[in-house]
Amino acid sequence: MKTLLLLRHAKSDWGDDSLPDFDRPLAPRGKRDAPRMGKALRKRGVMPELIISSPAARAKTTIEDFMKAAHLDLTVKFAESIYGAPSSELMKVIRSLPDEISRALMVGHNPGFEDLLNRLTGKRERMPTAALARIEFQIDQWADIEEEKGKLMWLLTPKQLDR
Numbered sequence: 001m002k003t004l005l006l007l008r009h010a011k012s013d014w015g016d017d018s019l020p021d022f023d024r025p026l027a028p029r030g031k032r033d034a035p036r037m038g039k040a041l042r043k044r045g046v047m048p049e050l051i052i053s054s055p056a057a058r059a060k061t062t063i064e065d066f067m068k069a070a071h072l073d074l075t076v077k078f079a080e081s082i083y084g085a086p087s088s089e090l091m092k093v094i095r096s097l098p099d100e101i102s103r104a105l106m107v108g109h110n111p112g113f114e115d116l117l118n119r120l121t122g123k124r125e126r127m128p129t130a131a132l133a134r135i136e137f138q139i140d141q142w143a144d145i146e147e148e149k150g151k152l153m154w155l156l157t158p159k160q161l162d163r
Contacts, residue, residue: 002137004094004120004150005041005048005105007066008113010034010130012058022083026061033130033158034062038069040156046103046134047072052093053107054082062130063107082108087115097142104142117155122148125155132156 010030019025026034041047047070053063055078063076081093090112097104114127120135127133135150 001102002139002142002145003046003103004135004137005046005103006113006117006127006131006133006135007037007062007105007107008110008127008129008131009054009056009059009062009107010037010065012129022056024056024058026058030058030062030129031065034065035069036158036161037130037132037156038066038072040161041066041132042070044134044154048074048103048105050074050097050101050104051076051107052079052082052097052104053077054109055080056083056109059083059107059109066107082106084109085112087112087119090116091119091145095143095145099141099143101142117152119147120145120150121152123152125152127155128157128159130158 010033011027012024013027051074053059053076118124133155134153136153137150
């Protein structure tokens with residue numbers, strides 16, 4: 001079995017028009033939500049063995065704050081191919097993950113992540129900023145991932161944690 005965790009970056013700050021999209025930082029809400037989602041993952045006990053992330057500033061800060069709160073001590077692999085990628089490219093990244101890893105966390109952006117979630121599970125779900133999804137696959141090799149064969153175990157959002 002393989003478990004894929006998808007984490008959309010936390011809310012970004014649009015206040016400085018001179019910054020390129022790649023360099024946008026987190027907004028105060030994003031700085032608050034990223035660690036909250038890390039704590040939520042820790043409570044659920046499904047810890048990744050590998051983290052692969054977009055190198056964009058908002059994704060980097062999200063995963064740093066998330067990892068600290070989740071008490072994760074892993075080296076993040078940053079992949080340019082995740083930034084701005086459509087779901088077809090994200091599928092290639094997932095299918096190339098090392099098979100000795102059973103649980104992987106990918107950090108990235110919409111619209112690609114929302115489309116990827118829908119593509120993998122066959123469910124139309126929204127992924128707002130800082131959303132975290134857990135998808136299970138009954139496979140032994142990442143290369144065997146197929147569309148609509150994943151089971152969405154849960155999808156958490158910061159708003160759900162406020163309830």
